[in-house]
Amino acid sequence: MFQQALIYLQMQLSGYSRYTMPKPQVTDPEIMSDPTANDARLCLPSFFPYQLAVFSDDVSKAIAQLYRGRYKLSRQEWRVLAALGERDGLSAKEIAEYSTLDKTQTSRAAARLLHNGLIIRDEDDSDRRHLRHKLTGKGRAVYREIVPLVRARESYILSTLSEQETKELARLMTKVHQKALELQQWG
Amino acid sequence: MFQQALIYLQMQLSGYSRYTMPKPQVTDPEIMSDPTANDARLCLPSFFPYQLAVFSDDVSKAIAQLYRGRYKLSRQEWRVLAALGERDGLSAKEIAEYSTLDKTQTSRAAARLLHNGLIIRDEDDSDRRHLRHKLTGKGRAVYREIVPLVRARESYILSTLSEQETKELARLMTKVHQKALELQQWG
DNA sequence: CTATATTAGTTGCAAATGAAACTAAAAATC
DNA sequence: GATTTTTAGTTTCATTTGCAACTAATATAG
Structure with a gap:
C-alpha cells in the first residue's frame, strides 16, 4: 500500500504522466532509465500513436x-444527425464527406434514422440520384436536446485547460494531423 | 506532491484504481454548463471530440x-506483439491490461499469433489458469523489424513539432484525458 | 473437507463492419 | 441518338466485434 504511494511519488518526479508512466510490473527498469538507448524495444505507453488512440477512445x-x-444512437447515427442538424437537406454523399463516414456507414445510419422517424428524405428533382436528407420534428428535437449535453461534456473535458492552452492543443493537433495525412497518402 | 501521494493512498484504500478514482471536487458537467452559452447548433468540425477522433484515426x-x-497483423495482434516484445512471459490478462485490449480481443489475437507461429504459450506451473505468452524466434524477428518502422513514422509525424511543443502536446493531452475519464466514470 | 465464489481464458451468437458487387440516374463520348 | 463512363446510393457476403455464457483452476467460507 505504502509502496504504491511511493511509486506514485516517483512517477510524479520522473516527469511521466499517470498515463504515460510504464507500469512497474511490466517494465524493464534498464529501458526506462534511458528511453533513447534501446532501439530494439518499443515502450507502448510512451508511443505517441498508442497514447493518442487510448486518449481519443x-x-x-x-x-x-x-x-x-439516452437516445440509442450509434456513433454513425449521431454524426449523421449532427451533420443534418447543422445543415439540412444534404445528400448522403455530402453527409459522408462532412462527417467523415464512408458511404456504406452513411447509408445504413440514415436508414436507421429514417426507420426511427428522426429524418425523412426525398429525391432531388434536378438529379434523381441524390436524396435530400432532412430532420423531422422529432429528429430536430433530439438534436436540440443532445447538443447542449455534448457541448457541456466538451466544455467540461476542456475546462482543465486555459483558453490559451486549448488553442495551443488545437494548433499542435492540427500540425501533427497534417504530417499523419502525408504518411497515409504515401502508403 | 505529497498531497497527491496521500490522495493516492486514499484511492487505494477506497478500492478505486488510479483510473477509476473519481475526483470529489468536480461538479456534474451538466450543471456546469451555461444555458445561455448553448447555441442551438453544433459545428462538427470544431467540436473537440470529433476533431480528436478524426485525428487519432x-x-x-x-x-x-x-x-x-507488410506483416498482415491486426491492430490487436500488433498490440499483443508489442506487449510481449517489451516484456516476455505475460499472461493474457496482463497483456490485456498493458495494451488496453479486452480479454476477448486478447484471446483471439493471441490465438492468431499462436497459429501463425509468432508466439508460444504454456501453463504457469504455480497457477494453471495462467498462460505465459512468449515470442518465438519468428515473433521476435517480426517485432524487431516493425519497431524501427513504427518509430520512424512516429518521429516523422512528430517532426513538425519542436522538442518543447511535443512535450506540451503530451502534457495537454494528459490533462484532458484525465477529465474525460472522470466523465466516463459517472456514466 | 465441502460448498461457494472468484479468476483466467475461450467460445457462441447476434450485430456491426468493410470491400466489392450491384442498381439506377446522369454525363460524357462517339 | 446510342454507347460508355461516372456518380449516388444500396445490398451482399465474409469477417470482425462485443457481450454474455461457458469451462477449468484456484481461493475462500462454512
Missing part, C-alpha cells in the same frame, strides 16, 4: 455515453 | 499501414 466514450444511453 | 491508419500491409 476515452473521449469518444465519454461523449458516446450520452447519445447511446 | 488518421494517425492510427498511418501506423497500421505498416503492420497490416
